[in-house]
Amino acid sequence: MKSGKVLLIIPAYNEAKSIESVVNNIIQNYPQYDYLIINDGSRDNTAEICERNHYNYVSLPLNLGIGGAVQTGYLYALKNNYSIAIQIDGDGQHDIQYVEKIIEPLLKGEADIAIGSRFITKEGFQSSVSRRLGIQILSKLILLVCFKNVKDVTSGFRAVNQRFIKIYAENYPNDYPEPEAIVIALVHGGKIKEIPVVMLERENGTSSINFWKSIYYMIKVTLAIVVSRISFGVRRGKKI
Amino acid sequence: MIPSTLRTSLICILIGYFIFILIFLKKKAISLKYTLLWLFAGFCMGIMVIWPQVLTWIIRIIGIESNMNGLFVLAIGFLMAILMSITSIVSRQSEKIKSLVQHIAMLEKRIRELENDHGVES
Numbered sequence: 001m002k003s004g005k006v007l008l009i010i011p012a013y014n015e016a017k018s019i020e021s022v023v024n025n026i027i028q029n030y031p032q033y034d035y036l037i038i039n040d041g042s043r044d045n046t047a048e049i050c051e052r053n054h055y056n057y058v059s060l061p062l063n064l065g066i067g068g069a070v071q072t073g074y075l076y077a078l079k080n081n082y083s084i085a086i087q088i089d090g091d092g093q094h095d096i097q098y099v100e101k102i103i104e105p106l107l108k109g110e111a112d113i114a115i116g117s118r119f120i121t122k123e124g125f126q127s128s129v130s131r132r133l134g135i136q137i138l139s140k141l142i143l144l145v146c147f148k149n150v151k152d153v154t155s156g157f158r159a160v161n162q163r164f165i166k167i168y169a170e171n172y173p174n175d176y177p178e179p180e181a182i183v184i185a186l187v188h189g190g191k192i193k194e195i196p197v198v199m200l201e202r203e204n205g206t207s208s209i210n211f212w213k214s215i216y217y218m219i220k221v222t223l224a225i226v227v228s229r230i231s232f233g234v235r236r237g238k239k240i
Numbered sequence: 241m242i243p244s245t246l247r248t249s250l251i252c253i254l255i256g257y258f259i260f261i262l263i264f265l266k267k268k269a270i271s272l273k274y275t276l277l278w279l280f281a282g283f284c285m286g287i288m289v290i291w292p293q294v295l296t297w298i299i300r301i302i303g304i305e306s307n308m309n310g311l312f313v314l315a316i317g318f319l320m321a322i323l324m325s326i327t328s329i330v331s332r333q334s335e336k337i338k339s340l341v342q343h344i345a346m347l348e349k350r351i352r353e354l355e356n357d358h359g360v361e362s
Contacts, residue, residue: 038345064338072342079346174338231352 006103008035009073009081012067012090016044023055031098036040036076037090040069066156067177069157074160074169086159093125094157098197111193112164113185115150116157124198134218138179141222145229146186153179153195164190172223176217180224187232250289259283279324283317283318 008026012019019037026035036056039047041063050057051204057146058095077085084103089096098116105111105139118126118136126132160168167188175179185192264270270278288295291308299310 001287058349060341060345061348062337062341065340068342071338072345075342076346 002199004083005082006033006086006099007073007077007080008033008096008099009070009077009085009087010035010037010090011040011069011073012037012042012046013040013063013066013069014042014044014046014215015090016046016049017043018092019046019049019090020053022088022090023053026096028152033096033099034082035088038069038072040064040066048201065175067172067174070177071168071172074172077165078169082165083162084159085165087156088133093199093201095198098157098195099159102157102195102197105193105195106159106161110191112161112190113182113192114159115152115155115182115192115194116199117152117155117194118199119151120194120196121198123196125201130214134214137218138221141225142182142186143180143183145225146183148186148192150182150192153182155199157197157199162183164188173228176221176224179221180228182212182223183228185217187229208230247289247292254282254285254289257285277325280319281322 010019011020015022023035023037034056036058037051039057039059041060047057047059049055050059057074060069060072061228064072073087074085084106086103088096088099094116102114102116105114110206114165118124119132127135135152137151139151139155141154158178164185167184167190168181169222171184173184182192243244258279261275261282265272265275282347295311295314296307299307299313302310304310305311
């Protein structure tokens with residue numbers, strides 16, 4: 001096992017088709033980063049592919065969902081003393097070349113959390129109109145309850161420093177975790193910075209969210225944001 | 241107010257209920273912690289059967305005119321409380337399971353790596 005400083009956390013649920021190209025790209029072109037694949041109880045042969053290629057992976061015996069999988073990555077990062085952990089999707093949406101840009105503010109100590117954002121330069125894959133509207137609503141909601149403007153609240157391309165590796169290892173939301181994780185970071189006084197990135201369309205498969213799910217998604221995430229804000233009510237009013 | 245035949249049969253049912261709980265307890269099919277909830281429910285039912293005036297008193301306080309409606313409201317309220325506590329138990333357990341799954345997976349990874357290092361055939 002390498003003992004680098006930066007860990008790429010790659011949650012993978014049924015990503016047999018794309019995981020090899022994603023991970024081989026990291027191994028060949030970005031050997032300066034360590035990586036950990038979290039096979040989230042996949043029903044396809046993701047685990048066998050990892051084993052066959054001798055990837056660095058953990059295999060969850062049950063499907064925990066994205067939140068539980070990502071949290072496993074943070075637990076691993078905590079145990080192995082990584083100073084930066086960065087989440088990457090296993091489906092090839094996130095271009096590893098941006099990792100350097102995203103971790104830069106963390107290395108300089110300018111931020112605790114850096115989020116790769118689609119909506120700053122508005123280049124590349126921008127997602128559908130309705131989805132952008134949903135993202136904007138959640139973004140405004142977070143602005144309202146936490147006084148912090150984060151544009152791409154659903155981006156799963158994000159880096160956190162050691163302090164937040166520990167916080168996320170202890171407390172990370174289960175399903176649809178991205179916006180809620182931002183609120184958790186903010187109520188802990190974390191400094192968030194958005195870095196413009198260009199995201200690609202996923203290589204294989206479609207987004208897991210359809211129409212009815214998106215309504216459920218909005219209600220659930222709105223509630224989650226409000227609740228996680230209220231549970232830290234003691235810190236209310238403190239400008240973060 | 242409650243006819244004595246109904247009262248007798250209710251008491252019999254209640255005794256059966258308690259025996260049922262005791263059997264479950266003896267078999268360790270329910271842990272004592274969660275049985276307390278059901279024992280408490282049985283206790284309340286017992287009071288209402290033995291002293292029905294307690295029931296009418298509570299129902300009047302709430303402001304319900306009909307005894308039967310009042311009984312239903314109380315019963316539904318009680319069931320909701322029990323369901324709520326069960327939801328909370330389930331949630332806590334799923335958190336624990338999540339944590340277990342994560343730690344098992346990490347241990348599995350360590351074992352796998354140790355075996356590879358020492359050339360153990362798996």
